[in-house]
Amino acid sequence: MSETTISPQLAKKFSRNLIERLIEFGLLCSAAFAVLITAAIVFVLVSEAIPFFQHVSLYDFFTDTVWTPNYSIKHYGILALVSGTLTTTFIALFVAIPLGTITAIYLSEFASHKVRETIKPILELLVGVPTVVFGYFALMMVTPLLQKIYPDLTTFNMLGPGIVMGIMIVPYIASVAEDSMRAVPMAMREGAYAMGATRFQTAVRVITPAAISGIVAAYILAISRAVGETMIVAIAAGQQPNFTFNPVESAATITSYIVSVALGDLEHGGIGYQSIFAAGLTLLLMTLSFNIVGHMARKKFAERY
Amino acid sequence: MVAKNKHNEIVKAESKDLNFFYADGTQALKNVSLPVYENKITALIGPSGCGKSTFLRCFNRMHDLYPGNRYDGEITLHPDNTNILDKKVDPIEVRMRISMVFQKPNPFPKSIYENVAYGLRVRGETNARVIDEKIEEALKGASLWEEVKDRLQDLAFNLSGGQQQRLCIARALATEPEIMLFDEPTSALDPIATVNIEELMSGLKDKLSILIVTHNMQQAARISDYTAYMYLGELVEHDKTDTIFTKPSKKETEDYITGKFG
Amino acid sequence: MTIKTSKKTAVDVNAIRRLIKKHKKNDLMFAALGMFVIASLTITLIILFLDLVLDGYPKFTLDFFTNFPSRRAARAGILSAWVGSSLVLLVTFFVAVPLGIAAGIYLEEYAKKNWISDIIEINVSNLAGVPSIIYGLLALGLFVYSFGLGQSILTAGLTLALLMLPIVIVSTREAIRAIPIHIREAAYAVGATKWQVVLHHVVQYSYGGILTGVIIGMARAIGETAPVITIGALTFIAFLPPSPVSIDPPFLNFAWLNAGFTVLPIQMFNWISRPQHAFHINAAATGAVIIILTAMMNGFAIKLRYNVRKKIKW
Numbered sequence: 001m002s003e004t005t006i007s008p009q010l011a012k013k014f015s016r017n018l019i020e021r022l023i024e025f026g027l028l029c030s031a032a033f034a035v036l037i038t039a040a041i042v043f044v045l046v047s048e049a050i051p052f053f054q055h056v057s058l059y060d061f062f063t064d065t066v067w068t069p070n071y072s073i074k075h076y077g078i079l080a081l082v083s084g085t086l087t088t089t090f091i092a093l094f095v096a097i098p099l100g101t102i103t104a105i106y107l108s109e110f111a112s113h114k115v116r117e118t119i120k121p122i123l124e125l126l127v128g129v130p131t132v133v134f135g136y137f138a139l140m141m142v143t144p145l146l147q148k149i150y151p152d153l154t155t156f157n158m159l160g161p162g163i164v165m166g167i168m169i170v171p172y173i174a175s176v177a178e179d180s181m182r183a184v185p186m187a188m189r190e191g192a193y194a195m196g197a198t199r200f201q202t203a204v205r206v207i208t209p210a211a212i213s214g215i216v217a218a219y220i221l222a223i224s225r226a227v228g229e230t231m232i233v234a235i236a237a238g239q240q241p242n243f244t245f246n247p248v249e250s251a252a253t254i255t256s257y258i259v260s261v262a263l264g265d266l267e268h269g270g271i272g273y274q275s276i277f278a279a280g281l282t283l284l285l286m287t288l289s290f291n292i293v294g295h296m297a298r299k300k301f302a303e304r305y
Numbered sequence: 306m307v308a309k310n311k312h313n314e315i316v317k318a319e320s321k322d323l324n325f326f327y328a329d330g331t332q333a334l335k336n337v338s339l340p341v342y343e344n345k346i347t348a349l350i351g352p353s354g355c356g357k358s359t360f361l362r363c364f365n366r367m368h369d370l371y372p373g374n375r376y377d378g379e380i381t382l383h384p385d386n387t388n389i390l391d392k393k394v395d396p397i398e399v400r401m402r403i404s405m406v407f408q409k410p411n412p413f414p415k416s417i418y419e420n421v422a423y424g425l426r427v428r429g430e431t432n433a434r435v436i437d438e439k440i441e442e443a444l445k446g447a448s449l450w451e452e453v454k455d456r457l458q459d460l461a462f463n464l465s466g467g468q469q470q471r472l473c474i475a476r477a478l479a480t481e482p483e484i485m486l487f488d489e490p491t492s493a494l495d496p497i498a499t500v501n502i503e504e505l506m507s508g509l510k511d512k513l514s515i516l517i518v519t520h521n522m523q524q525a526a527r528i529s530d531y532t533a534y535m536y537l538g539e540l541v542e543h544d545k546t547d548t549i550f551t552k553p554s555k556k557e558t559e560d561y562i563t564g565k566f567g
Numbered sequence: 568m569t570i571k572t573s574k575k576t577a578v579d580v581n582a583i584r585r586l587i588k589k590h591k592k593n594d595l596m597f598a599a600l601g602m603f604v605i606a607s608l609t610i611t612l613i614i615l616f617l618d619l620v621l622d623g624y625p626k627f628t629l630d631f632f633t634n635f636p637s638r639r640a641a642r643a644g645i646l647s648a649w650v651g652s653s654l655v656l657l658v659t660f661f662v663a664v665p666l667g668i669a670a671g672i673y674l675e676e677y678a679k680k681n682w683i684s685d686i687i688e689i690n691v692s693n694l695a696g697v698p699s700i701i702y703g704l705l706a707l708g709l710f711v712y713s714f715g716l717g718q719s720i721l722t723a724g725l726t727l728a729l730l731m732l733p734i735v736i737v738s739t740r741e742a743i744r745a746i747p748i749h750i751r752e753a754a755y756a757v758g759a760t761k762w763q764v765v766l767h768h769v770v771q772y773s774y775g776g777i778l779t780g781v782i783i784g785m786a787r788a789i790g791e792t793a794p795v796i797t798i799g800a801l802t803f804i805a806f807l808p809p810s811p812v813s814i815d816p817p818f819l820n821f822a823w824l825n826a827g828f829t830v831l832p833i834q835m836f837n838w839i840s841r842p843q844h845a846f847h848i849n850a851a852a853t854g855a856v857i858i859i860l861t862a863m864m865n866g867f868a869i870k871l872r873y874n875v876r877k878k879i880k881w
Contacts, residue, residue, distance in 0.1 A: 013395045013397075013398065016397075016760060017395075019762070020760055020761055020762050023762045024673075024677055024761075024762075026669065027669050027670070027672055027673035027677055028673055028677070030665075030666050030667075030669035030670040030673060031669070031670040031673040031674055031678070031687050032683075032687060033666055033670065033732075034670060034687055034690040034691045034694055034732070034733070034736070035686060035687055035690045037690075037694060037705075037729055037732070038690045038693065038694060040705055040709055041697065041701060041702075041704075041705045044704065044705050044708035044709055045701075045704060045705075045708075047708075048708055099604050099608065102600060102601055102604045103601065103604055103605055103608070105597075105601065106597070106598070106600075106601025106602070106604070106605065107601075107605075110597065110598045110601055111601070119605060121866075121869045121873075122609060124865065124869055125862055125865050125866060125869070126612060128783070128786050128787065128790075128861050128862065128864075128865035129612075129790070129858060129861070129862075130789070130790020130791070130792070130832055130857055130858070130861060131790070131792065131793075132790065132792045132832040132835055132836055132839075132854070132857070133619070133790070133835075133854045133857060133858055135836070135839065136619065136835070136839055136850060136851065136854050137615045137619075139839060140622075140839075140847065140851075141615055141618060167608065167611065167612070170608060196587075198587070198590040198591060198593065198594045199594045199597075199598075200590070200593040200594045200597045201590065201593075203597075221696070224696050224698070225698075227698070228697075228698020228699065228700065228701070229698075230698070230699070230700045230792070230793035231792045231793055231832075231836065234793075234836075235836065235839055235840070255698065255700050255793065258700055258703070258704065258793075258797060259700070259793060259796050259797065262703070262707075262796050262797045262798075262799055263796060266799070268712060276704065276797075277704060277708065280700070280701055280704040283698060283700070283701065284697070284698075284701055287696065287697065287698060291693070291696055365756060367752060367755070367756070370751075370752070370755060372679055372680070397758050397759075397760055398758075400755060400756055400757065400758040401757075401758035404756060404757060405756040407749060407752065407753065407756075409749060411747075411749040411750055411752070411753040412753075413750060413753065413754070413768060414750075414772055423754070423757055423759075423767070424757035424758060426767075427757060427758050427759045427760075427763055427767075428758065473753070476753075476757060477756070477757065480757060480758070
């Protein structure tokens, strides 16, 4: 009985294995596409930035503090853009890190199940709000409000968009940090409670240190988002490059510079066109280095706990 | 050639000097040689970690699913004398001839009907009448037909644990396998469901050969014709169930059976 | 016989009680702080959102949706923007979803633990962290100029597809990972091939989770502005691309892929940048449309995920 059932099976085996292999190869290609994208990003940025750096010395690029590639007197000091990026990022983190951390600790250790199940979807909804809308908030609502407190504030400034960016980032920090706190085993909490610790003591002395790698990851994610954020600053910080760390001044960030050039008539292959790729490369390296630092920090903390 | 033992029973399959290594290098089976007789129930007993489940899962090449696992030795399936561990033999072909029932009932989150039909579908069966007939036959064979015949389109998850396990047996039965493997099939079930499954297995042996891993010695004594005792990846003793439980030839077996150890 | 009770305690109970009271105060204070932070954050955002809706309220008319942008703020509408957004998303959907699901399946079900899969893994997680404007630069250099696709719907759709890809991959993987191994073993045990296991089981039991990721990704693509500006999308479009469907055979027409376009967030950005207040009203109305759209999609996705989690308990 068995022999009659095997032979057709054996005949099928070859074509079946071939199809299986082809499918696996197709799926592998889809997955490898991610590598292709990374390679393409690096290739495009570098290949467009090379002609730029043939024209501009790296020394000028990193030491000059004026950035005017599209003016008649040209300067290529990326610091004028980096300063804007760092200032807005710092303001955003100043707002987002405390608020995000408090929210995460509250949700993970204090809130009842019901409260958590209500707040988490709201946070997720906030993550989905498009940044162009946050830009509108910054320009039309937050800056006018700040002007009531500080009348000298100009329409375009870094403070308003920085604060809004911070508010935008809070849900990111809260959700990543909360996830890592929830992942701390219940046994650790029980250990602390059994010693007579209160919720607050458990949260601060036991849970936070145990979840530190996830919390650091959340902060790094926040920095990356703030550095790469474009629309809020493009709308509300002004688009004039300005080497300053003063939050009440207007300034351009790396990202808003790229937007302002893209909005104008850009001549393909001109120095203005190349300059946005040089700026983009700088931005990519900045986010990359933050990510690497974050990765190392996480590894270090992970070893300790 | 038909291999027979001294009781004139036909060997359906046999492992010869079977060694098995997991991907991390640990050797889980050491030179295990064991026959599985046609239309008999062979039970594998032994303390947990002794390799009985590992041994069972060699019979349908389940270990092939995880990279790095390595077989060494043979399992010969009669009457065609195929070494089912041979790399040239397609594991899918092996699984179509030897089916398996798992420790925890694991029906697919599909209808009762589709669960039983699945084995037929992967064999390319498209004739709805044939499928209907075979499903009825399989469900009757698993003594589940009377309970589910009016709700074949219900989700299998809505069945009780014992029913789910019988559904899994029906699923394995529908494709008319030559051997059925049971990996502690009642360990997740209540006593009444356990009795049902045990009766079912005793009835099934008229149609096929059964190899069962059980952690429960009474179960082995109740249902099996042959019992093999394994310890630390080695086969200690294999004989008629009556012999093993009444006068085992090895001291280790006796200690395990009498509860002095394990 | 009399029972003797202990006359002494090891520590001063009253001192402990005082200490606990002090500690409990910290608990209470932090709980209040946490609630205050969350409440003020939520309320701030609700106020901002309501303000946006109220600002844009005068524009919530049918005309707003059926008019082209115009130099006269009162007559300007978002017809070309929402048509553009829809067509761009169509391209994004058909590129990102199949690719993302296939990549997710590969990484979860097929990938062996070797350097190739390691590199792919690292890449996927890194791509999710690349700022969106970088994708815009990639598209500008590659799609617009190297491939010569121009500043078209196709270019924008592909760009947003790249952005959405990591989201689809990650959600596909999470959904697949939730399927217990014993379900796969059950399918293999009756003789299914790997692809049959994937197609008949893995994909079918994870599509709820995958769909969640797809919707969240699409919602993000709707609101994404910077990369679309970077590829040079026009900000003032007073025409519609050719229709994708026609009455005459072959019924489908792909000329729209090469058409110029604008999308909702760019239209909004354009109106914010005008000095006249009348245009700011248009911007607010457009913002409200975008927010309602994305909130509906995200809300649906969150609800869907909740239902999926509740429905299947393995």
